[in-house]
Amino acid sequence: MVRGVESLLTERDKEIIRLINRFGCLTAAQVAAAFGMSERVAYRRLQKMVEARYLKYRRPLSGAGIYIAGVRGLEAVDAELGRFQVHLATLEHNLAVADVAILLLRRYPGARWVTERELRREAGQRFGVGWQGHVPDGLLVLPGGREVAVEYENTTKSRAAFGKVMRHYLRTDYAQVWFVCRTRRQADRLKELARSYDFVRILIFERGMLYESDGRENLCAHPSDHLSVSGDDGGRSGVQAP
DNA sequence: TCTTTAGCATAATGCGAGAA
């Protein structure tokens, strides 16, 4: 049975292409984690799609390679978002945000993640092309419909920069704003800055796991974990001024 | 050391052909 090139793509392959394009780029490990398959399987499917030019493979860092949707892949899935341009300066940040998104989606079954690319596209449609306002790194839409803006902090913001971001969020309808830090020190600094904003939650993303900033709860949702949501739906009815 | 690929074996699935 000889199949045509189009039939190479299974429905899951198309989902993989869509997901990669929504985030811009993903590693094989992230694709495996997002779809609950082994990395071996992910590598094989990704390789097939690269061979068929649905995906492009790049290895811009010394670490894991990344996969980007090719023009052919975008056409195959009728992608709403255009081609992604890799920027080395933001690549690490992009991949970290994807890691956080995958963990949070496991932590909150039924939740939906809106990527920064989708948020920018939406903002562009609403405010016009070229709009340069602030959008979060991602939006976690919890099963109850509450929207949580998620910010991944690569570097520690200055007080002025943090204040500017918070003034923006005070004008939005997000239920909460979650800042994900790379280190405990960074989290402590942010906690100090966010002390007067009761809608802010500080998390720490360390060694592939998510923790509450007080270190008491491990939010990591490893494939073998079965964490309960325990009624934690983001908490507030809307962002309120301190 | 880590990422990635390749080969092999096995199970699952899809499809067409033929029989009841």
Place this chain on the structure above:
DNA sequence: TTCTCGCATTATGCTAAAGA
């Protein structure tokens, strides 16, 4: 029309190895 069978293809897991 439905069921069964055989074949081809695909998905998956395992191990080994190449390469940066």
